Amino acid sequence: MLDRAQIDSAADIAARSLFDAIIERRIPPGAPLRLKELAEQLGTSMMPVREAIRRLAALDLVEIEPRKGARVRELSMADLEDTYFARLHLENIAVWEAAKHFSSEHAAAAAAALAEQEAAQVAGDRVASRDAHERFHFVIYDASRKEWLVRGILPAWRNAERYRVEAMRHVETQAQRNQEHTEILSALIRHDGLEAVRWMTNHLTTSVEVAAEALAAETGQVRAPIRVPKVAEVLSRLDVGVSLA
Amino acid sequence: MLDRAQIDSAADIAARSLFDAIIERRIPPGAPLRLKELAEQLGTSMMPVREAIRRLAALDLVEIEPRKGARVRELSMADLEDTYFARLHLENIAVWEAAKHFSSEHAAAAAAALAEQEAAQVAGDRVASRDAHERFHFVIYDASRKEWLVRGILPAWRNAERYRVEAMRHVETQAQRNQEHTEILSALIRHDGLEAVRWMTNHLTTSVEVAAEALAAETGQVRAPIRVPKVAEVLSRLDVGVSLA
DNA sequence: GTGCGCAATCGTTGATCAAATGTCAAGATC
DNA sequence: GATCTTGACATTTGATCAACGATTGCGCAC
Numbered sequence: 027m028l029d030r031a032q033i034d035s036a037a038d039i040a041a042r043s044l045f046d047a048i049i050e051r052r053i054p055p056g057a058p059l060r061l062k063e064l065a066e067q068l069g070t071s072m073m074p075v076r077e078a079i080r081r082l083a084a085l086d087l088v089e090i091e092p093r094k095g096a097r098v099r100e101l102s103m104a105d106l107e108d109t110y111f112a113r114l115h116l117e118n119i120a121v122w123e124a125a126k127h128f129s130s131e132h133a134a135a136a137a138a139a140l141a142e143q144e145a146a147q148v149a150g151d152r153v154a155s156r157d158a159h160e161r162f163h164f165v166i167y168d169a170s171r172k173e174w175l176v177r178g179i180l181p182a183w184r185n186a187e188r189y190r191v192e193a194m195r196h197v198e199t200q201a202q203r204n205q206e207h208t209e210i211l212s213a214l215i216r217h218d219g220l221e222a223v224r225w226m227t228n229h230l231t232t233s234v235e236v237a238a239e240a241l242a243a244e245t246g247q248v249r250a251p252i253r254v255p256k257v258a259e260v261l262s263r264l265d266v267g268v269s270l271a
Numbered sequence: 272m273l274d275r276a277q278i279d280s281a282a283d284i285a286a287r288s289l290f291d292a293i294i295e296r297r298i299p300p301g302a303p304l305r306l307k308e309l310a311e312q313l314g315t316s317m318m319p320v321r322e323a324i325r326r327l328a329a330l331d332l333v334e335i336e337p338r339k340g341a342r343v344r345e346l347s348m349a350d351l352e353d354t355y356f357a358r359l360h361l362e363n364i365a366v367w368e369a370a371k372h373f374s375s376e377h378a379a380a381a382a383a384a385l386a387e388q389e390a391a392q393v394a395g396d397r398v399a400s401r402d403a404h405e406r407f408h409f410v411i412y413d414a415s416r417k418e419w420l421v422r423g424i425l426p427a428w429r430n431a432e433r434y435r436v437e438a439m440r441h442v443e444t445q446a447q448r449n450q451e452h453t454e455i456l457s458a459l460i461r462h463d464g465l466e467a468v469r470w471m472t473n474h475l476t477t478s479v480e481v482a483a484e485a486l487a488a489e490t491g492q493v494r495a496p497i498r499v500p501k502v503a504e505v506l507s508r509l510d511v512g513v514s515l516a
Numbered sequence: 517g518t519g520c521g522c523a524a525t526c527g528t529t530g531a532t533c534a535a536a537t538g539t540c541a542a543g544a545t546c
Numbered sequence: 547g548a549t550c551t552t553g554a555c556a557t558t559t560g561a562t563c564a565a566c567g568a569t570t571g572c573g574c575a576c
Contacts, residue, residue, distance in 0.1 A: 071529050084329035112419035174357035178423030316563050
């Protein structure tokens with residue numbers, strides 16, 4: 027056991043554990059989150075669990091009804107579509123802005139995260155892979171220097187993780203996604219915002235297709251092919267700025 | 272006094288009260304939030320206050336340092352600019368989408384919120400005016416049917432409120448802002464997305480200018496004129512969609 | 517200038533309060 | 547006679563409280 031307990035509070039651990047459990051479907055969609063039950067499983071009292079649930083509720087991953095407790099939000103094709111609509115718009119803006127400020131430090135941090143992710147993939151460590159993947163993307167978004175935009179990305183991102191997990195079980199498309207990561211990074215290093223946005227759009231489109239496939243398989247539902255956005259062309263002309271300085 | 276106490280939990284009341292206090296600068300930027308002190312003021316125990324602080328932290332309005340407590344985040348010209356960068360992008364996308372689905376129910380709800388806001392302005396009730404204003408905007412955003420996008424708007428929106436309050440003291444521009452609201456609504460009723468986005472851009476530009484003016488006056492700082500975004504033209508070509516159904 | 521100790525404050529716990537739901541039985545209705 | 551409704555009670559569960567424990571930072575002494 028690490029000394030994590032000294033730096034991470036009980037609520038931190040509970041939040042992380044709960045998030046993983048929801049992502050991995052150990053707590054299925056619609057299931058109620060019972061404070062006492064979870065507290066016993068984690069070996070803490072109810073309060074840190076309560077706080078963890080409130081944190082997830084702040085991201086809209088669980089729904090809280092006052093005096094009745096919390097439930098895991100349901101998954102659906104509509105929600106998946108909605109989630110990726112938000113991601114496509116917000117993350118493309120962030121990537122576009124990031125290209126303007128991308129430094130060698132950013133490049134190093136992103137490359138390190140990528141290497142870590144691929145290592146974790148090989149080792150079969152899903153949690154580490156997920157962490158590294160998130161770090162890769164947010165190193166980029168942070169490079170945009172648009173803190174409130176990045177803050178707005180987080181809820182949709184975390185919700186997307188719920189759909190991504192099932193998709194990740196299919197190893198076939200893994201090489202493609204890794205390739206897309208590399209291309210995004212290399213475009214950013216060249217400060218080629220347009221190309222970075224193109225690859226990001228490809229990347230998210232790949233992700234949502236695979237996720238939709240997996241969800242359709244789960245629910246036994248058929249689905250029409252995805253309409254690919256033309257956001258790449260649009261963003262080449264997008265130069266919104268509020269300059270006060 | 273209403274029976275609100277029966278439906279709102281102590282934490283709800285504490286969160287609302289704290290938010291107002293931060294918005295109105297009764298708790299100034301940088302000030303620490305002491306649990307016991309706030310609990311005594313509110314006549315509750317420390318727990319609901321603690322939860323209220325965590326909620327505000329989830330929106331990044333306050334910063335929490337573990338074992339050291341929470342502080343109100345500082346205001347700055349850079350943060351104001353960043354906040355409105357996010358708002359300009361996200362809220363314009365929402366408005367653009369809302370134009371596609373705007374119904375008479377949406378129109379009625381938005382018009383009611385506007386009427387309520389103007390009544391509250393006349394009555395000098397800042398809290399009611401703020402509430403009605405938020406309701407007006409989010410009726411529109413909700414009409415976009417993009418839940419995760421709207422969810423992503425919230426943090427920047429709430430942060431903007433911190434700057435808006437000072438600006439609202441200047442009554443001169445009030446009529447202009449009310450006019451902008453009316454124009455946005457009327458464009459949406461006509462399903463004229465481009466015009467709605469143009470007015471929204473004007474509206475946010477007006478807001479950020481007034482807010483920057485107020486902030487500059489407070490800090491004794493001079494500032495250059497604002498560069499106005501060309502988002503309106505861009506959005507006319509923006510038709511990103513992920514269709515899975 | 518350095519180190520020790522005390523006070524202040526957050527994090528966590530276990531207990532208590534209150535609301536909501538499910539159960540069971542008695543009575544009414546068909 | 548069977549079924550549905552109703553109301554009280556018990557149980558479950560979340561919300562709140564007050565006390566304890568741990569950590570940090572400040573101040574004072576050396």
